[in-house]
Amino acid sequence: MQLLDLSSNKQLTGPIPSELGKLLRLVFLFLETNELTGTVPTTFKNLKQLQKLCLSGNGLPGAVPSDVLGSWTLISDRGLSWNRLSGSISSSIENKFSGSLPSSIGSLSNLQRLYLQDNELSGELPAALGNLTSLTDLGIFGNEFTGTIPARLGNLANLRNEFTGTIPARLGNLANLQALYLSCNKLSSPIPSQLAKLQNLQILDLSFKPLKLMTIPTWFSQLRLFQLLLAGTGLRGRLPIWLSSANSVSTLDLSSNELRGPLPGWIGNISGLALLNLSSNYFSSIPVKFRNLALLADLDLHSNNFSGGLILLKSTDEPLGHYNSIDLSGNSFTGQINDTIGNLPVMSPLSSLILSDNPLGGVIPPSIGNLSSLQVLKLSNNRLSGSIPAELGNTQELTTIVLSKNRLSRSIPAEELDLPNLQVFDVSDNMMTGTILAHNASIPASFFAGNPGLCGSPLPPRKAQRSRDAIVM
Numbered sequence: 410m411q412l413l414d415l416s417s418n419k420q421l422t423g424p425i426p427s428e429l430g431k432l433l434r435l436v437f438l439f440l441e442t443n444e445l446t447g448t449v450p451t452t453f454k455n456l457k458q459l460q461k462l463c464l465s466g467n468g469l470p471g472a473v474p475s476d477v478l479g480s481w482t483l484i485s486d487r488g489l490s491w492n493r494l495s496g497s498i499s500s501s502i503e504n505k506f507s508g509s510l511p512s513s514i515g516s517l518s519n520l521q522r523l524y525l526q527d528n529e530l531s532g533e534l535p536a537a538l539g540n541l542t543s544l545t546d547l548g549i550f551g552n553e554f555t556g557t558i559p560a561r562l563g564n565l566a567n568l569r570n571e572f573t574g575t576i577p578a579r580l581g582n583l584a585n586l587q588a589l590y591l592s593c594n595k596l597s598s599p600i601p602s603q604l605a606k607l608q609n610l611q612i613l614d615l616s617f618k619p620l621k622l623m624t625i626p627t628w629f630s631q632l633r634l635f636q637l638l639l640a641g642t643g644l645r646g647r648l649p650i651w652l653s654s655a656n657s658v659s660t661l662d663l664s665s666n667e668l669r670g671p672l673p674g675w676i677g678n679i680s681g682l683a684l685l686n687l688s689s690n691y692f693s694s695i696p697v698k699f700r701n702l703a704l705l706a707d708l709d710l711h712s713n714n715f716s717g718g719l720i721l722l723k724s725t726d727e728p729l730g731h732y733n734s735i736d737l738s739g740n741s742f743t744g745q746i747n748d749t750i751g752n753l754p755v756m757s758p759l760s761s762l763i764l765s766d767n768p769l770g771g772v773i774p775p776s777i778g779n780l781s782s783l784q785v786l787k788l789s790n791n792r793l794s795g796s797i798p799a800e801l802g803n804t805q806e807l808t809t810i811v812l813s814k815n816r817l818s819r820s821i822p823a824e825e826l827d828l829p830n831l832q833v834f835d836v837s838d839n840m841m842t843g844t845i846l847a848h849n850a851s852i853p854a855s856f857f858a859g860n861p862g863l864c865g866s867p868l869p870p871r872k873a874q875r876s877r878d879a880i881v882m
């Protein structure tokens with residue numbers, strides 16, 4: 410027998426029979442998505458002809474014995490994910506392993522895909538990984554590796570997927586590499602300019618890595634990236650002008666840095682931008698040409714020093730350029746929200762609108778109620794006055810409404826409190842009056858507090874007023 414496929418049989422329970430180790434000619438073994446328990450039998454070391462093994466989706470505990478692993482020299486594909494395997498890693502794939510990665514993994518010369526992400530692995534990556542000349546996919550993010558990525562990985566000409574860790578110059582030889590994720594780890598090193606040779610690289614993520622870049626290297630302009638993610642990398646000063654010709658970039662995240670000054674007019678030339686995140690910097694103004702970003706769908710500029718009128722409107726017939734999310738909170742924008750904001754085609758798919766902490770003034774436009782996809786509306790501390798429009802009750806997808814710290818008055822419309830998906834409703838610190846109507850959402854009293862004229866559950870009962878006939882002594 411060369412093939413045994415018992416996958417997706419929920420009635421298969423109990424330990425894996427050790428007798429399977431007697432099938433010396435077995436090439437393919439598929440036992441995934443069952444309810445098997447126990448450890449991998451030591452008799453599996455006899456399966457020296459095995460090329461593909463899948464045990465994913467069971468409840469297997471423990472570690473794969475090292476002598477079993479070493480016997481699978483012909484194996485090219487293994488799936489051991491979604492089990493409960495633990496202990497030190499034995500070169501196994503897709504589990505919640507801890508410990509270090511052994512050098513013996515380099516003996517699996519036919520291995521094509523190695524997925525180790527989201528485990529608890531630590532220590533240095535073994536240089537023996539460079540022996541896996543058939544490897545096409547390598548995933549090692551979400552661990553606690555230290556040290557450097559071995560330079561010998563530059564010999565893996567078939568590798569096409571993703572790395573994490575520090576970067577040796579020879580990685581520039583990985584001509585088929587498409588995605589390089591180095592975010593959120595404790596490793597650091599200079600970024601070698603040899604990576605400019607990665608002409609198939611589409612995604613570069615260095616976010617929240619202590620690189621202290623100061624500025625974006627000019628050789629980045631030689632890459633044809635779709636996504637450039639440099640949040641929290643120590644960038645300072647102005648945006649480099651070479652970005653004006655980065656037309657292939659659709660996602661640009663430069664948030665949580667120390668960039669400053671006005672946004673340059675040429676930012677409107679990055680015609681492919683669909684997501685732009687410049688939040689938590691020190692930018693001061695937005696050029697009129699910003700409206701040229703016809704494909705922009707997700708915009709996050711929160712926590713900067715922007716001032717002037719809101720620049721939300723743009724003319725585009727391209728559905729891909731309709732807004733999905735907007736966050737301009739924590740700036741100094743002024744001017745009322747456009748009365749027709751909810752009637753504009755470019756706003757029709759909007760799911761999140763966050764304008765809090767800007768001195769806008771004016772009223773809440775009733776047309777917002779026409780945004781049928783809106784889920785999050787935050788207009789806190791915007792110096793808004795008038796009443797809460799009942800039309801907001803038309804936005805049936807709303808889960809979050811935050812209107813606190815304004816000058817809103819009159820009663821709370823029943824339509825808002827009856828929204829079926831409502832989870833957060835905060836109108837604290839306004840001038841609301843009347844009785845809070847019965848509602849299904851669990852809203853704390855603090856979200857209604859600071860409105861002297863408001864009463865009803867969940868607010869505590871009002872204290873009895875002193876009689877106007879009190880005797881003055």
